[in-house]
Amino acid sequence: MASIPPARRRSLRTWVPKPGSDRLRPSGTHPSHQGLVDLASNDYLNLARHPLLQQAAWRAIKDQGVGAGGSRLVSGSRPVHEELEAALGSWLGWKRAFLFPSGFQANLAAVTALTDRHTTVLADRLIHHSLLVGVQASGARLKRFAHNNLGDLSLQLENIRRARPSQPLLVITESLFSMEGTSPDLASMVALCCAHDAKLLVDEAHALGILGPNGEGLAATIATPSDHIHHGVTMVSGTFGKAFGSGGAFLACDDEVGDQLLQSSGAFRYTTALAPPLAAAALAALQLIQAHPHWGRELVERAEHWRDRIATAGWPRPRGRGPILPLLVGDDQTALNLQQQLEQAGLLSIAIRPPTVPEGSARLRLVLHRQQSDDTLELLLHCLAKAQ
Structure with a gap:
């Protein structure tokens, strides 16, 4: 598999949920590690540890x-x-x-x-x-x-x-x-x-x-x-x-x-x-x-607010309606670099690259969860502003 370009290679990372929080810390780090706010998983309603x-x-x-x-x-x-x-x-x-x-x-x-x-x-x-x-x-x-x-x-x-x-x-x-x-x-x-x-x-x-x-x-x-x-x-x-x-x-x-x-x-x-x-x-x-039939509706409404704020900040408005917000970047390495910048700020969002998505459409897949703090959006926008 040596022919795979470096920006396309995948590697496994293991995460440990932080008790009582929406954070994940990399396996092997000390339990006192602050962890990263989860903007990556599909646990949309925060039920996995309910x-x-x-x-x-x-x-x-x-x-x-x-x-x-x-x-x-x-x-x-x-x-x-x-x-x-x-x-x-x-x-x-x-x-x-x-x-x-x-x-x-x-x-x-x-x-x-x-x-x-x-x-x-x-x-x-x-x-x-x-x-x-x-x-x-x-x-x-x-x-x-x-x-x-x-x-x-x-x-x-x-x-x-x-x-x-x-x-x-x-x-x-x-x-x-x-x-x-x-x-x-x-x-x-x-x-x-x-x-x-x-x-x-x-x-x-x-x-x-x-x-x-x-x-x-x-x-x-x-x-x-x-x-x-x-x-x-x-x-x-x-x-x-x-x-x-x-x-x-x-x-x-x-x-x-x-x-x-x-x-x-x-x-x-x-x-x-x-x-x-x-x-x-x-x-x-x-x-x-x-x-709680309102959970989904409320999450969709919050996601629309996130989309509006991201677009106002000068980024392409994430497409669709719901908790999956793709931030289109285009280039594979650029998407990986942005992922790393967000991690350094305490946010976990994964760079999605081909062949999972079409060529030239690498992206960060931002995922909004029901219990996400409003502070997370402000931190995200701050990080995106620095990356522009």
């Missing part, structure tokens, strides 16, 4: 064990799995929900369940790598449309339908793109899919707990309130390692697709079930999010 999640996980360890010891179809199913799946289905308005140990695995299962080698997949150009791996594993034909560009998607759908009227189609998007902070016009995308008889898979990993009426994600805005039928959305995927502060993931769908997953998904049947403590913590997080 006492109720910790208590739920500990109870599950005592009652159900640390690990499940088997797949869900052998001996790995635990009561907490059924409770969490039922709660998710009810909350999101879907008939079925299935748990997975990781978001990568859930997305792999989702794509392979909805496609085969006869399918054409139209995917947003910036979808997560796990979804692309799913397309590759399925043998489906992949076509990409420009990021959140419904005109491009519409044209491609029309061309395919004109040439192959009965071609099975799947459209894949995310409701909140993890490196862009942007969201599609999901209602219009649903209308396009319905018009062209295309299935639609929506990855809600970064939106759940934040976007939607009460944090249910953007697909919930498409549901009919009276009967919770998701017109045009075939399946949603979501994770517990972000706003939920736990780990693992799920797929939500209707009965027919759910039975197909249960009967034929290798990614579901050939893996050890989600660890009971993680499932219990995710269930506790869901209950907290349901009890």
Whole structure:
């Protein structure tokens, strides 16, 4: 791997959370190290160390064990799995929900369940790598449309339908793109899919707990309130390692697709079930999010204030709406230098470089959390002013 340019090389760093604070200190430093304010993690609602999640996980360890010891179809199913799946289905308005140990695995299962080698997949150009791996594993034909560009998607759908009227189609998007902070016009995308008889898979990993009426994600805005039928959305995927502060993931769908997953998904049947403590913590997080539906809305409002202040300070206004604020820099080394300058001031934000983002679009991925101090914004702006 010597051919990788120095500004593109990755290295592992280990962090130790500072008790009772929003700070992380580098592993190996003295416990008295002040630590860095976390502007990097996906713990949007600050639930990872919430006492109720910790208590739920500990109870599950005592009652159900640390690990499940088997797949869900052998001996790995635990009561907490059924409770969490039922709660998710009810909350999101879907008939079925299935748990997975990781978001990568859930997305792999989702794509392979909805496609085969006869399918054409139209995917947003910036979808997560796990979804692309799913397309590759399925043998489906992949076509990409420009990021959140419904005109491009519409044209491609029309061309395919004109040439192959009965071609099975799947459209894949995310409701909140993890490196862009942007969201599609999901209602219009649903209308396009319905018009062209295309299935639609929506990855809600970064939106759940934040976007939607009460944090249910953007697909919930498409549901009919009276009967919770998701017109045009075939399946949603979501994770517990972000706003939920736990780990693992799920797929939500209707009965027919759910039975197909249960009967034929290798990614579901050939893996050890989600660890009971993680499932219990995710269930506790869901209950907290349901009890505090304003958390997501307030975080979105604060993020808009941050965007305004950053733009006023002379930087490009971070795109999108929500807690992910990409500060576009362009050059890889410049982004790394800015990361180091922020660290020296006590702020942790990671330089994101290709191939994670397109060439020439290296950036700092700033992440706002629910309990972030207002002083953090002032410190950030001070650091950015010095870097200009």
